[in-house]
Amino acid sequence: MATLQEVAARARVSIATVSRVLNKSDKVVPETRLTVEQALRELGYRPSRVARRLRMNSGRAHLVGLIIPDIQNPFYAEIARGVEDAAYASEYALILCNSDENPDKERFYLEVMQAESVDGIVLPPFSDTDFAVVELIKTGLPVVCVDRSLAKVKTDLVEVDNYQGALEAVNHLLDKGHERIGLIEGRSQVSTNRERRRGYLDALAARGIAPRKELMRAGDFKQESGRVLANELLDLRKPPTALFVCNNLMTVGALAGIHPRRLRVPEDVAVVGFDDLPWAEALDPPPTVVRQPAYEVGRQAMELLLKRIVEPTRPPVTVRLRPELVVRKST
Amino acid sequence: MATLQEVAARARVSIATVSRVLNKSDKVVPETRLTVEQALRELGYRPSRVARRLRMNSGRAHLVGLIIPDIQNPFYAEIARGVEDAAYASEYALILCNSDENPDKERFYLEVMQAESVDGIVLPPFSDTDFAVVELIKTGLPVVCVDRSLAKVKTDLVEVDNYQGALEAVNHLLDKGHERIGLIEGRSQVSTNRERRRGYLDALAARGIAPRKELMRAGDFKQESGRVLANELLDLRKPPTALFVCNNLMTVGALAGIHPRRLRVPEDVAVVGFDDLPWAEALDPPPTVVRQPAYEVGRQAMELLLKRIVEPTRPPVTVRLRPELVVRKST
DNA sequence: TTGTACGCGTTATCAC
């Protein structure tokens, strides 16, 4: 790796001049510029991002962090792609970390990113009171929340209208004549989950249906809990005729729980999931879902972050994207 | 962000002493150590990874790069998880990049990683002559190849026995009585693809079946090409009775191409895919596949990289993992 | 045992 020193020596100028050539500062006469540029090429010089970052205040590291629960969850993979593509378009690199919904891991990675002097961070907070994230924001480091919001702190945020999505999903089931609709929800500390639950309750209430405790089960967003809870619900003496499942993995789990029971979907039990699934068309049956524009969530979050890096004091913005009910064969 | 200076001032010692405390150098008397540790805590000091990296030779950045074609491909997502988990276990952070099988993107990211002074890089080379990667290796930066190998350069490598996997897959079809077996392969510049193709040909040859050009189609590993090529094959006057599809996305594409034709799988056309699919059990039908131990590939690659960072001159190792034929309902 | 001072590769502020 050639350094400024070596280039300067070769071009018989000072490192300052080389630096000026690199940074397009116009205060350099064309002749020396040419000499320097040749030396640059000959040595295959690449500036050290590390040295540059050490020297400069911030906002020019061209490096941002992304912390997500699990890259193997297609919803987050799609967000990650959105973030990454937007970052690449602006020549930013990305440090990606999986937190597994584990606050300790999240905290570890937040510290790494601070220590790396990233220009900013995109993440869905672990909970709406996420202490580590709140503390981080106090330091002034640009943070954009995606998917989930924080309770007491106002940040840039790109979210999806979860309430509206849940409302549409449950209304769709009600329109099909279902009245005993089971709910499989996730962790209640997560804002999105509470919104979806609220949508479920309000949709029922609007039709004068009282919610039933025994039809509402809380899991942990993972596939296995979807399977277990679906089985619990279907084991009831009076089982639900339809299920509203609050995320993608639990939806797959629920379907996996239903199959061995030889129940027909949707005739015996209908299913609506939150989050679309890759290759939904190849699933059995292709599930009706509330599709979130995850790629857009990621892309716009990165755009917001880039703007905040340029203008750190700009007031926080909330972008709310609309989900879309995709009706397939499970309802 | 507190610096060594500030901590030193607070503890009324020199920065050298603080640094010694941090780096567990034992040449510091317990009393001052305590004072320093308190100052450290009070200020919430975190060392700057950037400054540390600039100062030190290499191997201590605790940062590695991972370049994969596409994080939304579950095969690579699984590799990424394996790499990330192993990295986290050793307190390494990860820069993750998607190359989209695009050499320019790959080159850009390789340069970023060099400029970031990463300790090493894990990647599947774009092709077996991947110029940018070969050049990179010449610089001495530790590189571990996963999945795909390089033709002329010996590196640490974690691969899967693609030939064996393809052999088993096609033998399975032959055992079921199929003779007209279509092949949907990917880019031929990729070593894994050639191995799979060779397995297909050898399996046929072992039963005295001559390969037929019209039954062999080459795509680009993406879903759409699987759909298109499956349709091409099924449109033949004498269509194949079975398909061997060389990666996961093309398998989904092939299934999607078959469904609208109202053909029954496996009665009308059987399908074996390379790579397992998430939620395979929920697919219609659950496909028979050659499962690659992708998580292990990633995990072991990271282990190899860690070893090479410690001992840069150790001779390159090749780890070859065995794939597994998972028989489900599509054959 | 502790402190001083240098250098890692940049950028930016001065003089010249």
Place this chain on the structure above:
DNA sequence: GTGATAACGCGTACAA
């Protein structure tokens, strides 16, 4: 226009 030079935060050889 160009060239020294001072930071940025850290680790360490060397001096005390």
